[in-house]
Amino acid sequence: MLADEKKRPDTPTCMEMATLLFAVGVKEAPVELLCYLTRNNHDNLPLLEDVQKVFDKARMGEEGGELIKAARKEAADMMNKGVLLWKTGKLDEAVEWMREARAALPNNLRILFNAAQILISHMQQRGYDMALADEAIGVLMHVDGIAPGQQRFAQLMEQLALLAPAPAPAEAAPTAPAEAAATPPTAAE
Secondary structure, eight states, rough: TTTTTTOOHHHHHHHHHHHHHTTTTTTTHHHHHHHHHHHHTTTTHHHHHHHHHHHHTTHHHHHHHHHHHHHHHHHHHHHHHHHHHHHOHHHHHHHHHHHHHHHHHTTTTHHHHHHHHHHHHHHHHHHHHHHHHHHHHHHHHOOOOOTOHHHHHHHHHHHHHHHOOOOOOOOOOOOOOHHHHSSSSOOOO
């Protein structure tokens, strides 16, 4: 099932699945799950300690440590490349790279936040673009679904709102002719 479906369950479910798969003698699938968790949470040290404990319990402590290290590096490298492209003014390339990073690591909060920041920066420098704004909103709503209440979520949503063009002024309501306005209404008896 894991091979057929790219989407992964939430973190606690992945941890439990990996533990159970190791317990019944399966090795490849739980390693993949734990590496997935590591790549998507590469800076969450308490979770990474829990991942290491699962590897330790499966008698794969040293190998697990190397897998965690490699998965963390992969995630950091993906994120850093996008940020470097952005900081060197290669906005279009940065946007494209971060799309690839999001596809590879769909639940990595730092990658998601940086992707939204790069989309917003693109619009700040090159003008508002409805498609990019919608993409940024989608990324941020995904982040809010994964980890609600993040301060950076609110900051980026505010930056995005400031970029949106002001709504067109509503047309004034048609006025009644002057004669009709001058005639007082009659009282109903």
